[in-house]
Amino acid sequence: MSVTIREVAKLSRVSETTVSLAFQKDSRITDKTRDRVFAAAKRLNYVPNSAARDLRHGATRTVGFLVNDIGNPFYASMVQVAERTARALGFQLLTVDSGWLAERETAVVEQLLQNRVRGVLLASNEKSDRGLELLRAAHTPLIAVDTCPQGFAGARVVNDLERAGELAAEHLAEMGCRRLAFLTAAESDASFSAFVALRRGFEQTAVRLTAKAQVVHAGLTVAAGQTAARTLLTQTTLPDGIFCANDLCAYGVIEAADAHGVRVGRDIAVMGIDDLETSALSRLSLTSIRQPVNALVQTAVTALIDAIEHDKQPIIKKTLQPELIARASTRAKGER
Amino acid sequence: MSVTIREVAKLSRVSETTVSLAFQKDSRITDKTRDRVFAAAKRLNYVPNSAARDLRHGATRTVGFLVNDIGNPFYASMVQVAERTARALGFQLLTVDSGWLAERETAVVEQLLQNRVRGVLLASNEKSDRGLELLRAAHTPLIAVDTCPQGFAGARVVNDLERAGELAAEHLAEMGCRRLAFLTAAESDASFSAFVALRRGFEQTAVRLTAKAQVVHAGLTVAAGQTAARTLLTQTTLPDGIFCANDLCAYGVIEAADAHGVRVGRDIAVMGIDDLETSALSRLSLTSIRQPVNALVQTAVTALIDAIEHDKQPIIKKTLQPELIARASTRAKGER
DNA sequence: TTGAAAGCGCTAACAC
C-alpha cells in the first residue's frame, strides 16, 4: 500500500522509533538525524497514517458536526466557521448531514462513533432520540449549537429563539400589524425545537399585543414560502404581518405578494430570520433577525475542545441574543 | 477507552473472531450465535472502531472533497450531493475547505492523505501546485469537478465554462449591448481556471460580435460586485452589458445600478452565473447561467468510486453543457 | 461452526 515509517527508517538508516520521534519534533533527536529522516521522508513521499496513530493513541483528534442540511447557506456558514476554529485548535472536523431525516440521523451518528470522534457539535434537532442515546451511551462530549433539542439537558450555545419570536411579534405589532401569521417549517419538521421556540415566543407576544397569531406550515425554501403565501393571500381576511421561519421562505412570500398585487411594506409586512446577505439588497430589503453565527460556533467549538482536552464533559450554557434588522419589508403604518 | 470487540466476545461467550464474523454477516455464523453477539453488543453499546478496521484492511472507505469555500451556496450544494452519493455507494466523505488560500490548500491535502482517503474530488483550483503534486505522488485517484486546474491532464467532470462565457457574450450582444464588461474574481483569485475559461469564452465572443470586452477584478460576493460597479458606473462611457463571475456579484451590480439611477434591463444588462434559487425572484430576475451541479457531482463521485473499487485510475473526461436562463435583467433593446 | 495467532502502522516504555 502506502509508504510506512519502516521504509523511511530503512532509507535514513535509523530505527522506526527515531523516525517517529523526529516527526514529533522530540528534543532527543539531533538536528542532523532529523534532517536525514525528513529528507528520506520527502523522497519517499511519506505521510503518517492517522488511523495507525489514532489507534495507538487510543484517541483521535476529530470532532463531529451534525447538521440538518448543509446545502442551506445558514448551516454551510456554520460548518465553515466550525472547521476553521477546530483546525486552529488542532482538530479536524467531520461534518455529517442528516437531511432532516430520523433514519439518516442515526446512521450518521453511528458513523461519527465509528470514527471515534472526541466530541460532537449538534445542530440537528433530533427526529428520533436514538442518535442522542447513542452519543450519551458513548459518553461523547456534546454541545448543542444554534438550537437545543427538546429535553436536552446538556451543554449548549444557542440563540435565544424564543426571544427572536418575541422580537418579531413586537416589531410587527409596533409597525401597526394586527393580524399576525407565523410561517413555520413543513409539518414533518415543525416539531424541531428551533421552530417550536420561535413559535412560542411569537404566539405569546402576539396574543399579548394584538390577537391570536395564525400558524401555517410552509417550509424553508423560496418555493415553500411562495406556495404557502398564495393560499394565505386568497383568504377572506388576510394577515397583515407575516413572520417566516427563515429568510428564503420570506422571499417566497414576497414573490407571491408581488404577484397578487399585495404591496409588501404597505398592505402587508413580511419578515424572516437568518439575515442572509441577500436580504440587505434594496430590491428585497427584508426585515430579518440576525443570529450571531460566528460567535456562536466559535464559542461552541472552543468549549467543546477545551472539555475534550481536559477530559471532562462540557458544561457551558450560553444564550446569545438575536438582533432585529428592520428594513422596508416591514414599514410602520404611519410611513406608508 | 471505548468498548472493544473483546468485551463483546467475553459477554457473549464466544471468541473475538466470531464477533467480527457476526458483524460482517458472515454465513458461517449461526443465527443463534449472531443474535447472542448482537444482544451483547447492544447491551455494551459496542461500535466498531473504524481506525482499527481500516488499519487492518490496509484501506479506508473514505473519499475526500476539496472545495474553495464551503460557505458559498454553490459549493455547499455540491458537498451535499457528493456526501449523499458517496454514502449510497458505501463511502464516507471528508470535506475540506481551502478558503482560496495556497497554504491551506496544501495543509488540507496533507490532511486528506493522512486520513488515507482512497480518492479525491477536486473542486478547488490550485493556487500552488504543491497539493496536486502530493496527491499525484500518492497515486490517489483524482477527479476534477466543476472546473479543471490549469495543466491538469487527469480525469474530470466539468462544466464547459468557456462555452458559458460565450453564451453570456452572445446573449448580451443579441440583446443589443455593445460595450461589454466581465466582472471576475478578485485579482488574487482570477487566475483560477474557472475564471480564466469564463473570461476567454466571453472575450473571444465579445470581440467577434461587438468589440473588446472590458475585464474588471471584482470578487464573488455582493459587496464586491457593488464596489466594482460603483466605480464602473461613474466612468465616462459606462458598459451596457455586464457579465459577473457569479450571481452574488451580479446582485451587487444591480444594487449599485439601482442606487445610481441606472435602470437594469434598460440602460444596462446584467447577468451572472450559478443560477441561485434567489435569481429567479421577480424582484431580482437575474439572467444567469445554470450549471448542472447534481449531474456533475453524481457522475464524478460515481466514477471516482468505481475507479477505486476496480483499483484503477479514473479516466472519465466529461464536459457538461451550461444553460442560459434569460430573465428581465437582460432585456432586448426592442423590448425596452 | 468456531478459535488461536499474526499483523496492519504507529508510539511509548524501557533498555542501551
Added chain:
DNA sequence: GTGTTAGCGCTTTCAA
C-alpha cells in the same frame, strides 16, 4: 541519542 519490544482493535488465514 537511538534501538527493542509490546500492543492499540480489528480481520483473516489456518487449524480444530
